Amino acid sequence: MLINSRLxxxxxPEAAIVCNAHVLACHRVGIELLVTSTYRNxxxxxxxxxxxxxxxxxxxxxxNARAGQSWHNFRVAWDVVPLVGGKAVxxxxxxxxxxxxxxxxxxxxxxxxxxxxxxDLPHFQSLPKLxxxxxxxxxxxxxxxxxxxxxxx
Numbered sequence: 001m002l003i004n005s006r007l008x009x010x011x012x013p014e015a016a017i018v019c020n021a022h023v024l025a026c027h028r029v030g031i032e033l034l035v036t037s038t039y040r041n042x043x044x045x046x047x048x049x050x051x052x053x054x055x056x057x058x059x060x061x062x063x064n065a066r067a068g069q070s071w072h073n074f075r076v077a078w079d080v081v082p083l084v085g086g087k088a089v090x091x092x093x094x095x096x097x098x099x100x101x102x103x104x105x106x107x108x109x110x111x112x113x114x115x116x117x118x119x120d121l122p123h124f125q126s127l128p129k130l131x132x133x134x135x136x137x138x139x140x141x142x143x144x145x146x147x148x149x150x151x152x153x
Contacts, residue, residue, distance in 0.1 A: 003041040004048075008078070010039040015076040018126035021107040026082070031099060034088065036122065037079040042067035064118045077125035080104075092121050 008019050019035065026033040040048070045067040052061040063070065071077035081088045082096045089096055101113045104124045112123030 001041075002044040002047060003039065004037055004044040005039045006035055007038055008035060010075065011078065012075040012128070014128065015078075015126040018108045019078045019124070022080070022104045022109055022124060025103040025107055026100060029099065029103070031096060031103075032083040033080050033100065034083050035078050035080055037072060038077070039075045040070065040072040042073060045070050045073055063120075071125045071127065076127055077123060079122040080124065081122055097121060 008016050008023075011019055019038070023033050023035065045063070045065065047055075048062045049064075049066050051063075052059045065072075067073065072079075080100065081090060082094075082100055083089065084096070097113075101111045101121070105111050105114075109124040109126050112120030112125075
C-alpha cells in the first residue's frame with residue numbers, strides 16, 4: 001500500500017517542529033504554504049522514482065531518490081507549495097519561492113533549492129542531530145526499518 005502523507009504529525013517530532021515553524025513563518029508574512037508530502041513509505045518513493053522513467057516517460061523526473069535514499073522515508077523531510085488565491089504556484093520563477101526558501105532556512109531546515117546537482121525547490125528537511133560518536137547519519141539511516149522507526153542491531 002502506497003503511503004504519501006501530507007500530515008506534519010507524521011514527521012519525526014524534531015522535524016515537525018521545524019516544519020511547523022516554516023509554515024508559521026510563511027503565514028506571518030502573508031504566504032499560504034501547503035505541505036504536499038511528509039512521510040513516504042518505500043513503495044510510494046519507488047512510484048515517484050518511476051515517473052519520467054518507466055511511468056509517464058514524457059514527463060521530467062520527479063526525484064533522483066529511490067526507496068531508502070530519500071529523507072521522506074525516514075520522516076524528516078517535507079515538500080511544500082505556496083498558494084495564491086487557493087491555487088498552487090509551481091512556477092519556480094515566481095518571487096514567492098525565494099521567500100519560502102529563505103524562511104525555511106531561517107527556521108532551521110535544509111533547502112533542496114540549494115542542492116548543486118538536482119535542485120528540488122519544494123523540498124525541505126531537518127536531519128536528526130546525533131550525539132558525536134554515537135552513529136553517523138549513514139549508520140542511522142541504515143538502522144531505520146521500512147516504517148521509519150529506528151531499531152537496534
